[in-house]
Amino acid sequence: MRKAGRVVAEMHSKTREAVRPGVTTAELDAVARGVLDRRGAKSNFLNYHGFPAVICTSPNDMIVHGIPAPSVRLDEGDIISIDCGAIIEGYHGDAAYTMGVGSISADAERLIRVTEESLWAGIEMMHEGNRLYDIGAAVQKVAEAAGYSVVREYVGHAIGTAMHEDPQVPNYDPGSRGPKLRSGMVFAIEPMVNMGRPGTRLLDDGWSVVTADGSLSAHVEHTIAILDDGPEVLTVPD
């Protein structure tokens, strides 16, 4: 899973370098495909329930699952969430980031920073002795303390020989602490944080999820293993 995670990290760095005003989301998908091909990795996004690309590209008020297209061109001041995955030797990696296109507003910068902080607060909970829903409770606390809301309808997940394994990992406190965390478990933690209300709406393409109130949304994700001495983030460079 480390090997798969390294490939996902490279998809992140290469697509980050390609994000600029005027780029299309189809061009970003092609950059990510190039990394998969060079590393001999398979895509876990392509053909997933019919998804037509190797990354999801979700600008501005789009929360997740946006479909890359030649007609979607990024503009100065946009924010873009890019979610990538890879399979190596049957094992999966899955991670997402959100960044600005050119220069962005201070409000948008803050949303991205707080969303990243909420992910790291969740990761800090990932050690033996804690329970699964402690992760989302920590995510929610950081996001809401900043005046934002966390999405309820889409959640993180266990990951291994499939991208989406049970159990799910909510990004909020569901009112109980859930199952015990054990060394050897691996989860994809992925806060989706809205500047406004938490509600979501699915667009007619059957994939794209946007904020119901039109507010900006950020999404960040890592694949993290729980080891005897604490969490190891797998979707980072070696």
Ligand code: MG
């Ligand atoms: Mg993902």
Ligand code: MG
């Ligand atoms: Mg995921």
